[in-house]
Amino acid sequence: MARPARVSPDEILNAAAREFADRGFAGARVDRIARRAAVNKAMLYYHFKSKQQLYRTLLRRMFTLAAERLNAIARADASPAVKIDRVIAGFATIIQEHPVFPAIMLREVAEGGAHLDRPTLAALASVPRLVAAIVEEGVASGAFRAIHPVFAYFSLLAPLVFYLAGTPIRKEISSLHLINLRALSAADFVRAMQQATRRSFAPDPPARAAR
Amino acid sequence: MARPARVSPDEILNAAAREFADRGFAGARVDRIARRAAVNKAMLYYHFKSKQQLYRTLLRRMFTLAAERLNAIARADASPAVKIDRVIAGFATIIQEHPVFPAIMLREVAEGGAHLDRPTLAALASVPRLVAAIVEEGVASGAFRAIHPVFAYFSLLAPLVFYLAGTPIRKEISSLHLINLRALSAADFVRAMQQATRRSFAPDPPARAAR
DNA sequence: GTCTATACTTCGATAGAC
């Protein structure tokens, strides 16, 4: 008694994610999302009341997923430095599992959150809050020097997102021979981020016989 | 014999910069650009043959300006570490002089350079090339540890752009009381970036009596 | 739940007078 194959809203959301990542909210075409999901437009509007609501649902999911991963890292029994290593690797893992995330994040930052409602913004806000909690824990315990949690958040997340979202443009620039740069894989980039952050967050060695 | 006040293409470009920053290429409306520049649409099309050409002209200017500033820094007589401090401050200065830049950069990275032609991409590519030259100089002289130039470029630029472009969404999140974070001015952020980068790039102290 | 056809709107771009 197999149920007839039903088009799940999930397939629409996946198609929407690719379209919004490629073209942004304004550039995304509802027709194209429907075609990518192998659904007709009316079906899409049956599951989601508008392009905007589809977008909000998608972003709320993204942010919630990231917050759940970060929450697991923050609650684990590990030193702040190890947690920060895991945060960096965790962001990279999420992005590799969902290659559309960086472009969507970049665009939404540029939009100033214009298409987001309160619950979506709340889901978004929990991401920096969790990172800040780890940083503050490390600063309080002396594992880190005095780092501003907001600075920590941006210096951790931004290079990863920028680098990974920038892969297409980097490929284009290098295929036009406009610049010749040594290869740098995503895994290399993560390791470089971890090394740089460990050095950047480390407390100063106490001045010899201070005071 | 004052010339009659003529609408300069520059005013159209300034209006276009704000519109493209606020809404992206796809979301930008030619009518709105014209209205913002106090010009009618036909006038705009008299100076620029299409929305795309207007966009390309704008971005080529942006990248060229940034490359010129970086070039002056790279050629100066200073240590690599000081040059990197100046690169960070220089990016921040350019952004403060042109507050529309971050959003446009974020969007263009997300677009994968889709709207750019070869000369515009060439202007863009010279920015990471100049940063890479400074980093490679520092690595070669022993002033820096072995830093990958591409990693250096992204870890310098991305946090600044992300942080400054994210100001509107940060204000919205904090005005909704979704998160309560200590203030962090742009100048503070620049100083934090400089400190973090100096620590991150510094060479390892030689192991005591190694070998 | 699923589809076709279409109403209504808005946009990029141009024609043509001055």
Next chain:
DNA sequence: GTCTATCGAAGTATAGAC
């Protein structure tokens, strides 16, 4: 160089049959 008026294309969303 500058303007008004408008065209044709393309977009979001819905009506209504099945």
